[in-house]
Each structure stands twice: as C-alpha cells, then as structure tokens.
Amino acid sequence: xxxxxxxxxxxxxxxxxxxxxxxxxxxxxxxxxxxxxxxxxxxxxxxxxxxxxxxxxxxxxxxxxxxxxxxxxxxxxxxxxxxxxxxxxxxxxxxxxxxxxxxxxxxxxxxxxxxxxxxxxxxxxxxxxxxxxxxxxxxxxxxxxxxxxxxxxxxxx
Amino acid sequence: xxxxxxxxxxxxxxxxxxxxxxxxxxxxxxxxxxxxxxxxxxxxxxxxxxxxxxxxxxxxxxxxxxxxxxxxxxxxxxxxxxxxxxxxxxxxxxxxxxxxxxxxxxxxxxxxxxxxxxxxxxxxxxxxxxxxxxxxxxxxxxxxxxxxxxxxxx
Numbered sequence: 001x002x003x004x005x006x007x008x009x010x011x012x013x014x015x016x017x018x019x020x021x022x023x024x025x026x027x028x029x030x031x032x033x034x035x036x037x038x039x040x041x042x043x044x045x046x047x048x049x050x051x052x053x054x055x056x057x058x059x060x061x062x063x064x065x066x067x068x069x070x071x072x073x074x075x076x077x078x079x080x081x082x083x084x085x086x087x088x089x090x091x092x093x094x095x096x097x098x099x100x101x102x103x104x105x106x107x108x109x110x111x112x113x114x115x116x117x118x119x120x121x122x123x124x125x126x127x128x129x130x131x132x133x134x135x136x137x138x139x140x141x142x143x144x145x146x147x148x149x150x151x152x153x154x155x156x157x
Numbered sequence: 158x159x160x161x162x163x164x165x166x167x168x169x170x171x172x173x174x175x176x177x178x179x180x181x182x183x184x185x186x187x188x189x190x191x192x193x194x195x196x197x198x199x200x201x202x203x204x205x206x207x208x209x210x211x212x213x214x215x216x217x218x219x220x221x222x223x224x225x226x227x228x229x230x231x232x233x234x235x236x237x238x239x240x241x242x243x244x245x246x247x248x249x250x251x252x253x254x255x256x257x258x259x260x261x262x263x264x265x266x267x268x269x270x271x272x273x274x275x276x277x278x279x280x281x282x283x284x285x286x287x288x289x290x291x292x293x294x295x296x297x298x299x300x301x302x303x304x305x306x307x308x309x310x311x
Contacts, residue, residue, distance in 0.1 A: 050253055073253040113216050115264040145257035150224060151216050 034080060044077035044140045051076065051089055053129070055148055056097065061105040068104065068112065071147040074129045082138045089133055096132040103128065109151050118149060190237050195296040201234035205301060208233065208248045210288075213259040217310065218267050225263060225271060228307035231288055235298040247298070251291050258287045268310065277308070 029037065037043045054071030078085050107124075111117035122144040130141040194200040213227040235244065248255070262283055270276055281303040289300045 052253075073257075113218055113264070115261055118261060118264050145253040146260050147253065147256050148214065149216075149260060150214060152224065 029080065037080065039137055043080050045080075046077070048075040048077055048142050049085075050074070050145070052147070053093075053096065053100075056100060056104075058101055058105055060107065060109050060151075062108055065153050066109045067152050068107075068109070069148055069150040069152070070100075070104065072125055073145045073147060074125070074133075075142045075145070076134070076139045077142055079134075079138045079140070085139060088138060092133045092135075096129060099128050099132050100125075112149060112151060118146060121149065122146065192238070195236060196299070200236050201299050202236070203234070205232050205234055206244070207231065210248075211252055211256050211259075213256070213263065215260045215263050217263065217271065218265060223268070224311060225266075226307065226309045226311065227259075227305060229284070230304045230306060231285075232301040232304065233288075233293075233298055234301060236296075238297050247292055254291050255288065258291055259284070262287060271310065277305070281305070 050073045052071070052073050055069050056071070057067060057069050060066045060068055076085075082088065103124075107121070108117075112121060125144045126141050129144070134140065191200075208231050210229045210231055213229070214224060216224045231248075239247075266280070271280060284303050285300050288303075293299065
C-alpha cells in the first residue's frame with residue numbers, strides 16, 4: 001500500500017515537472033510593464049523572420065540612362081503586442097514600395113556600385129522599411145540582405 | 158518477518174526500476190563525438206555532397222552598366238554531429254544571407270579582378286570562405302570546392 005502511494009507520488013511529481021516545463025517561457029505582462037518595456041530590446045521576440053521585397057525597377061534621377069533593379073529580404077522581430085504581423089506587413093507593403101520608388105532615384109549609381117555604397121544602401125533600406133512597415137515600433141527591423149542590386153543602361157522587363 | 162518481506166520486495170523493485178531506467182536511457186545513445194576535431198580532415202565523412210548555389214548577378218565596380226553572372230555548385234563534407242534531416246535546409250535557410258554575401262564580395266571586384274584564370278581561382282577561394290562562414294560557422298561541415306557552371310561578364 002505504502003509502495004503504491006510512493007509510486008503514485010513519484011508519477012505525479014514527474015507529471016507536474018512536465019506540465020511546468022511545457023508552459024510558455026514568458027508570462028503575460030501587466031499594462032504598466034508593457035508600457036515600460038515598449039521599444040526596449042526585451043519587448044521584441046528573440047526569433048527573427050525574413051520578408052522578401054521586390055524586385056523593383058526604377059530610373060535614377062542623376063543618370064538618365066541608368067536603371068536600378070533592386071530586391072532584398074529584411075529580417076524582423078515581432079513586438080510583444082503585435083498579434084498578426086503578416087496582416088500588418090501585407091497592409092504596409094504598398095506604402096514601403098511607394099516610399100522606395102520615390103526615394104531610391106535620389107541615390108547615385110556611382111556610389112551604389114561600391115561596397116561602401118551598398119552598406120549605405122542597407123542602412124537606408126533598414127530605416128525606410130522600419131518607418132513604413134512598423135511605424136509605431138510594432139516590430140523591429142534587424143537586418144537587410146540584398147538579393148539584387150543591378151545597375152543597367154536599359155530598363156529590364 | 159512481514160516487515161522484512163516488505164522491505165526486501167521494495168528494494169528489489171527499486172533496483173529493477175533503476176536497471177530498467179539505465180537500459181532505456183542509454184539505448185540508442187550514439188557514441189560521444191570529439192568536437193575538438195572539428196576543422197580537421199578526419200572529422201568529416203568521406204562522402205562529398207554537392208549543392209547548387211543561388212545565381213550571382215551584380216555589377217562589377219567601375220563598369221557602368223556591365224554585370225557579372227555566376228552560376229556555381231559547392232562541394233562539401235559534413236561531420237557526425239549533423240543530422241541527415243538538417244542537411245537539406247543548410248543552404249536554403251541561408252539563401253538570403255548567401256546572396257547578400259556574394260553581392261558584397263563582388264562589389265569590390267573590378268573587371269580585371271575576374272578576368273584571368275588565376276583571378277578566378279582567387280575568387281573561388283573567397284566564395285568558399287564566405288560559404289564556410291555563413292553555412293558552417295561552427296565547422297560542423299567543411300566546404301571543399303566551388304565549381305563554376307557559368308561565368309559571364311556582360
């Protein structure tokens with residue numbers, strides 16, 4: 001009888017450990033805590049997701065005969081309060097494309113052809129993507145991976 | 158007498174449970190891998206695997222509208238720590254990062270940097286190092302060679 005009670009006790013203890021281990025790592029935040037955390041690194045999920053943009057084709061202002069084809073992936077981290085990131089990205093994607101088509105022509109083809117120029121382009125894309133896709137800081141843009149940056153004398157497709 | 162029987166059978170059950178737990182816990186556990194050998198030739202399997210790389214298409218420095226297009230395959234070997242299920246995703250999961258890396262690498266190249274046979278060999282070595290750094294930063298696999306399948310400057 002005692003043995004049966006002991007075995008049952010051990011089984012229940014093991015079950016409790018299993019249940020505790022399977023609980024979400026982060027408990028729900030209070031409103032005040034959420035306010036405090038907003039914008040901090042801990043506010044954003046550690047996992048990064050990638051979203052592809054492009055390809056966009058446009059003419060550069062300074063060089064009438066030079067066209068730029070650009071495509072990139074931005075990685076982002078979801079903010080604590082963002083429930084449906086795919087919907088938000090889909091809704092703001094057209095704003096991003098519009099901003100890129102307006103602002104990219106100001107860049108210089110000569111600069112875009114160098115490594116330094118591409119690094120500057122990444123910073124530019126990161127800033128514009130953050131502003132347009134997550135205007136309220138709902139998510140945080142982490143990295144820009146260039147997929148295509150091609151300068152050519154004639155428009156492609 | 159009754160107490161002895163209870164304690165005796167209890168001890169036997171505990172011993173049997175311990176033995177059973179040990180057998181279950183150690184069943185199917187692979188031999189520990191010597192991770193200090195990562196990066197040495199003997200650490201990796203002798204089978205050479207191949208993977209087509211994403212197309213590389215970008216401008217060369219100072220060439221105006223000219224661009225370079227490279228299609229290549231990478232040969233690599235894997236170590237015992239990589240599960241077969243991990244292999245297929247090794248490159249596809251890092252495709253965006255690889256493309257970005259190729260583009261940044263080629264942005265520093267001029268036409269004369271990619272024309273001669275020697276320069277192409279140097280470029281292969283650079284691409285090889287880049288892939289090693291991106292796909293196997295922990296040296297659980299080793300990039301053996303880069304094989305160009307198409308190489309155009311237009």
